[in-house]
Amino acid sequence: MVVLAWQLYEEGKLLEAVDPELEEYPPEVIIKYMKVAFFCTQATASRRPMMSQVVDMLSRNVKLNEKQLTPPGFFQDSGGTSGEPSDKKSNESSTTYQMSSVPVSITQLTPR
Template sequence: MMVLIEWTWKLKEEERLLEIVDSELSDYPENEVLRFIMVGLFCTQAASSQRPSMAQVVEMLTKKVHLNQKALAKPGVYRTHPPRRLGSGAFSKASSSRTLKGNNSINPNGTATHCSFDSSGLSEILPR
């Protein structure tokens, strides 16, 4: 299953970003819409340290600042299905921006590989 951000990224890579716009919209400023979509992609980068601050987002949306698309990284996607199990309590490529209990190997992209953890320390975050 592909989520909206993955589809948007795919369209960006294929240079077809305007296909994300509702077909019912017949007249819109293409450059402005492309800019808004690109700002959204900057805000969803997998590494939170690469995402712009709110002040930067406001500036990107309201001023004619250059958006360095070469610095744009693939967005991070949260999956609700469980990761593949390697064995008792171990997961493969479990996305994490926090340190897990046990032995961890975390690469710069924020992906923990072959880590085990104690599930008693987990919290489930639910939307409002």
């Protein structure tokens, strides 16, 4: 969902992410809330606002500096576990996950 919302943001179509069942809403408020959500999901923790800043952004008329926005960080399964091990002595399988653009490998050992 975050990926789709970010894609719509980049295309200038952020309101298309709103549930069509939601009949009445002020578009500028929805867009503001979604942009604050993007700030909260930045890939680098140091780029995310503190909770007090989030409260200010949501409750006051604060101008958001969209130039600081970068694509959000998200957890994506990039292929699942590997197939059967090629070496019969090793019952080891690996799973690779990707958090934003930083690859992470997790190795799971299983007893014989």
